[in-house]
Every structure is written in C-alpha cells, then in structure tokens.
Amino acid sequence: MTTAEHGFTPSPTLRAHVAAYERDIENVLVSEQQIRAKLLELGEAITADYDGRRLLLIGVLKGAFVVMADLSRNIRLPLEFDFMAVSSYGIATKTSGVVRIIKDLDHDLEARDVLVVEDIVDSGLTLKYLLKNLAARKPASLEVAALLRKKGIQQVPLDIRYVGFDIPNEFVVGYGLDYGERYRNLPYVATLKPEVYP
Ligand code: IMP
Ligand code: MG
Numbered sequence: 001m002t003t004a005e006h007g008f009t010p011s012p013t014l015r016a017h018v019a020a021y022e023r024d025i026e027n028v029l030v031s032e033q034q035i036r037a038k039l040l041e042l043g044e045a046i047t048a049d050y051d052g053r054r055l056l057l058i059g060v061l062k063g064a065f066v067v068m069a070d071l072s073r074n075i076r077l078p079l080e081f082d083f084m085a086v087s088s089y090g091i092a093t094k095t096s097g098v099v100r101i102i103k104d105l106d107h108d109l110e111a112r113d114v115l116v117v118e119d120i121v122d123s124g125l126t127l128k129y130l131l132k133n134l135a136a137r138k139p140a141s142l143e144v145a146a147l148l149r150k151k152g153i154q155q156v157p158l159d160i161r162y163v164g165f166d167i168p169n170e171f172v173v174g175y176g177l178d179y180g181e182r183y184r185n186l187p188y189v190a191t192l193k194p195e196v197y198p
Pocket of ligand 1: 060119120171172
C-alpha cells in the first residue's frame with residue numbers, strides 16, 4: 001500500500017515503516033539505531049556475564065517478543081527459551097496492579113540461570129509479582145533485562161541488572177509495545193498523539 005492511498009506523507013524525520021501508523025505518532029523517543037546499538041551492548045555484557053553457564057531466557061508475552069528476538073541474537077552463548085504470558089493492563093494505559101498468569105513456563109527452573117526479558121518496567125508491579133513467583137521455583141540465579149524503564153515513577157524498587165533506556169513517564173508504543181494491540185511492529189519507541197486515545 002502506498003502512502004498516497006492513505007492520503008498523507010510521512011514526516012521525513014520518521015521512518016516510513018508502517019505508513020498507516022505514522023500519522024498517530026507524536027514523538028520518537030528511542031530510534032531504531034539507538035535500540036540496535038543498545039541491544040548489541042547488552043548482548044555483549046550478557047555474553048560475558050553468563051559465559052560457561054546454561055542460560056534460560058524467559059520472555060514476558062506479548063510485548064517482549066521483539067526484544068527477545070533481537071537481544072538473543074546478540075548473546076553468543078548456547079541459549080534456551082521459554083515464555084510466560086501475564087495480564088496487567090487490558091487495553092487501558094494504566095497499571096491495575098492485578099497480575100494474572102495466562103501462560104506458564106514449559107521449563108523447570110530449578111538450578112537454572114534465568115534471565116527474564118521485559119519490554120518495559122513501568123510501576124514494576126508486574127515484574128515484582130513475576131520475580132517472586134519465579135524465585136519460588138529455585139533457579140540458580142534470577143536476573144532481569146528490560147529494554148525500557150520509566151524512571152522515577154516506579155511504585156516498587158526493583159534491581160534490574162540490564163536496562164536499555166530510562167524514559168519519561170509517558171505511554172509509549174513500538175518495538176513490541178502496543179496500544180490496543182496495535183503498533184507492536186514499529187521498529188522504534190514512540191509516543192502517540194493525544195487524539196489517538198479515546
Ligand atoms: P507495570 O506492571 O506497571 O511495570 O507494567 C508492565 C507492563 O505494562 C509491561 O510489560 C507492558 O505490557 C505494559 N506497559 C507499561 N507501560 C507501557 C507503555 O508505555 N506502553 C505499552 N505498554 C506498557
Ligand atoms: Mg500491552
């Protein structure tokens with residue numbers, strides 16, 4: 001589909017990646033290039049830190065699937081993968097504090113080195129709940145890698161070993177993050193124009 005069919009021309013400062021989405025984008029907070037460089041850096045750190053260990057990556061669905069795919073290809077170690085699905089948001093943009101496990105892991109965590117991969121840590125409630133749940137399964141180690149952290153407004157202090165970017169307290173989409181299940185495939189992290197929200 002061409003941009004002409006959508007009746008608008010994407011801003012030259014944005015990548016014309018999903019033409020139908022770009023009219024909704026307000027600001028690109030983290031560019032595709034910045035994400036690529038950061039995931040390379042994090043991948044190298046994880047490669048060094050876990051050398052000689054049996055690392056299991058746990059992705060938190062759905063948002064983490066993009067970070068998981070790109071980060072894991074920068075980790076030059078034998079890896080195993082597992083996924084968990086939790087719900088905390090529905091389609092709203094505020095944390096409810098209620099976390100529900102929708103899909104549990106296939107792996108037994110006992111004596112495994114576990115790295116939880118998250119798209120974003122906002123209030124930290126989701127992660128706090130998850131870490132408590134996972135720690136009870138007796139892994140050898142349990143750490144977190146998060147692409148984004150909303151700095152300053154976290155309701156629960158959490159020790160996140162690998163953080164990509166600290167961002168302001170704004171709702172963002174892209175790179176796996178959605179608003180109403182849309183925008184996940186944008187290659188950058190961006191805010192939406194106010195008129196996009198009902
Ligand atoms: P928390 O429990 O407040 O830390 O929220 C964690 C989850 O809420 C993330 O894994 C996301 O799925 C979702 N979330 C938090 N902030 C945003 C955002 O800015 N955009 C999209 N989803 C978000
Ligand atoms: Mg979501």
